[in-house]
Amino acid sequence: MSALKTLRKILYAAIPIIAFFLFWQLGSRYIPRGVLSTPVKIAEGMWKELTRSEPERNMGGLTLLGHTGRSLWRIVKGFTLAGVVGIVFGFLLGTYFKPLEKLFVPFFQVCEKLNPFAIIPVFMIIFGIGEEEKVAIVFWASIWPFLFNTYEGAKRIDNSFIRAARSMGAGRGKLFAGVIVPATLPYVFTGVKLAIRISFFMIIAAELAGATSGIGWFYIQKKTAYKLALVYGSILFITFLAIVFNAAFARIEKHFLRWKENV
Amino acid sequence: MSNAPKIEIRGIDRKFKKRGSNEDFYALSGFSLTVREGEFVTIVGPSGCGKSTLLDILVGLAKADGGEILIDGKPINGAALDRGIVLQGYALFPWRSVRRNIEFGLEIKRVPKKERRDVSDRFIKLVGLEGFENHYPYELSGGMQQRVAIARSLAYDPEVLFMDEPFAAVDAQTRETMQDELLSIWEKTGKTVIFVTHSIEEAVGLADRVAVVSKSPGRIKEVVEVDLPRPRRVSQVRDTTDFNIITHRVWELLQDKDPAPLNIGGPAVDISEAILDDAAI
Numbered sequence: 237m238s239a240l241k242t243l244r245k246i247l248y249a250a251i252p253i254i255a256f257f258l259f260w261q262l263g264s265r266y267i268p269r270g271v272l273s274t275p276v277k278i279a280e281g282m283w284k285e286l287t288r289s290e291p292e293r294n295m296g297g298l299t300l301l302g303h304t305g306r307s308l309w310r311i312v313k314g315f316t317l318a319g320v321v322g323i324v325f326g327f328l329l330g331t332y333f334k335p336l337e338k339l340f341v342p343f344f345q346v347c348e349k350l351n352p353f354a355i356i357p358v359f360m361i362i363f364g365i366g367e368e369e370k371v372a373i374v375f376w377a378s379i380w381p382f383l384f385n386t387y388e389g390a391k392r393i394d395n396s397f398i399r400a401a402r403s404m405g406a407g408r409g410k411l412f413a414g415v416i417v418p419a420t421l422p423y424v425f426t427g428v429k430l431a432i433r434i435s436f437f438m439i440i441a442a443e444l445a446g447a448t449s450g451i452g453w454f455y456i457q458k459k460t461a462y463k464l465a466l467v468y469g470s471i472l473f474i475t476f477l478a479i480v481f482n483a484a485f486a487r488i489e490k491h492f493l494r495w496k497e498n499v
Numbered sequence: 500m501s502n503a504p505k506i507e508i509r510g511i512d513r514k515f516k517k518r519g520s521n522e523d524f525y526a527l528s529g530f531s532l533t534v535r536e537g538e539f540v541t542i543v544g545p546s547g548c549g550k551s552t553l554l555d556i557l558v559g560l561a562k563a564d565g566g567e568i569l570i571d572g573k574p575i576n577g578a579a580l581d582r583g584i585v586l587q588g589y590a591l592f593p594w595r596s597v598r599r600n601i602e603f604g605l606e607i608k609r610v611p612k613k614e615r616r617d618v619s620d621r622f623i624k625l626v627g628l629e630g631f632e633n634h635y636p637y638e639l640s641g642g643m644q645q646r647v648a649i650a651r652s653l654a655y656d657p658e659v660l661f662m663d664e665p666f667a668a669v670d671a672q673t674r675e676t677m678q679d680e681l682l683s684i685w686e687k688t689g690k691t692v693i694f695v696t697h698s699i700e701e702a703v704g705l706a707d708r709v710a711v712v713s714k715s716p717g718r719i720k721e722v723v724e725v726d727l728p729r730p731r732r733v734s735q736v737r738d739t740t741d742f743n744i745i746t747h748r749v750w751e752l753l754q755d756k757d758p759a760p761l762n763i764g765g766p767a768v769d770i771s772e773a774i775l776d777d778a779a780i
Contacts, residue, residue, distance in 0.1 A: 394590075396586055396587075396588060396590035397590060397592060399560055399586060399590065400584075400586055400590040400591075400592070401603070402559075402560055402578050403558045403559070403560060403578050403582075403583070403584045403586070404578070404580065404583070404603060404604040404607055404652075404655065405578050405579050405580045405604075405607050406607050407607075410606070410607055414592075414603070414606070415592070418592070418594040418595075419594070421594070494635075495593055495594045495595070495596075495635040495636075495637070496593070496594075496637070497637045
């Protein structure tokens with residue numbers, strides 16, 4: 237795509253977003269006080285929080301960036317662990333362990349259906365409120381897209397690829413690394429993108445439910461203190477972070493799947 | 500071309516279980532064929548005559564239930580790099596560039612990178628794909644993909660090349676070009692080729708001998724010698740009388756007719772009559 241085309245695409249996408257904030261800014265004067273903040277106030281408030289060098293009192297000894305770091309670190313741990321376990325299991329169930337497939341896949345499908353938000357209190361009881369509990373919640377919720385997408389992809393490999401490789405004398409190792417993995421990669425990336433979204437949902441939920449640090453907790457503190465601008469600001473900030481992460485992974489996907497049409 | 504038998508297929512049986520019963524169904528029964536070194540043999544037969552099954556067994560993707568296959572007098576055991584196959588529908592790896600597709604077999608052979616590059620360069624040139632080395636399969640036309648598939652099966656230097664209806668998916672014009680290109684590649688490389696097709700013209704045009712296969716169970720009905728001059732181009736022999744006689748002979752065999760002398764200039768069926776007949780019903 238040419239630079240001009242890209243620019244135009246970005247411009248079109250930005251118009252409704254800008255219009256939305258403009259409408260919000262202008263419309264908020266007709267809303268009773270104390271319900272809505274305005275984009276300008278939110279921006280001012282968030283800027284102050286983001287540039288703060290010393291943590292405020294009663295904020296757990298961390299600035300907003302510090303809390304963000306805590307949350308992201310929990311996501312990274314839970315997401316990575318889920319990725320490794322989910323992808324490995326997905327490959328095993330989809331390829332070499334057919335008998336286990338019949339045994340485990342239906343069970344995992346039931347696990348996936350459990351409402352992850354409803355499980356948060358149970359995880360609090362099991363792990364106690366703290367780091368392990370947060371990581372476990374992210375892990376539990378984000379492992380399923382990894383596992384099921386990898387599993388589906390590995391199962392659906394075009395048999396002609398396997399035949400072609402085997403006809404050239406490919407052994408198990410080459411078959412796996414040279415055919416099964418690259419052929420499954422597009423499905424794995426679908427799983428990765430879903431898991432990212434879910435991780436962000438879950439970490440906020442977990443921190444809202446009980447924590448002493450993290451963006452979710454920051455958000456709850458500001459709500460308790462009735463700092464409206466920061467309440468709305470936190471929501472926008474969390475959304476922004478998720479978008480940045482998604483875009484980063486879309487980049488990585490594009491790099492690895494450049495052999496695919498329309499990626 | 501020497502007279503030493505390169506491939507000896509001796510009484511191959513292959514049976515499948517019929518769906519929903521315990522009866523066996525023979526896809527191949529007592530299939531025997533001997534192919535000389537450097538020979539180009541085509542196998543032609545109706546669909547479902549076990550042609551693809553035979554190639555699977557030859558290349559080592561499937562096992563026979565009886566009989567044996569010798570290559571250079573030694574029985575084969577599984578897939579190996581002494582045999583290459585061009586599968587139906589190309590089966591190129593979409594995640595690999597043209598060059599990396601061609602190098603796949605060489606990687607299995609553990610050929611060092613530098614040498615792989617030299618070999619792939621040579622085969623890219625042989626099939627006329629210079630300038631497309633780094634393209635991915637989706638960026639290529641059907642004919643070009645076919646060329647990559649042929650180059651991929653030749654690059655690791657198998658002694659025998661099997662081809663399973665390789666030109667079935669390309670358009671008629673490309674098909675003609677590809678046939679002639681294949682003959683020219685074959686002349687340059689001197690490989691022994693077994694080529695499966697359901698097109699009689701293709702079978703006769705390419706081959707030294709055409710093996711005509713009957714249906715269920717698949718076995719050789721007759722092997723027809725193709726005594727057309729070499730080096731040959733399908734486009735050049737196609738209109739010769741010899742070609743037509745051989746083609747007709749193969750056609751008769753496939754129609755299950757006893758060979759009869761050619762009835763040239765005999766009464767032709769009046770098409771209008773046939774149409775009217777139909778209309779009367």
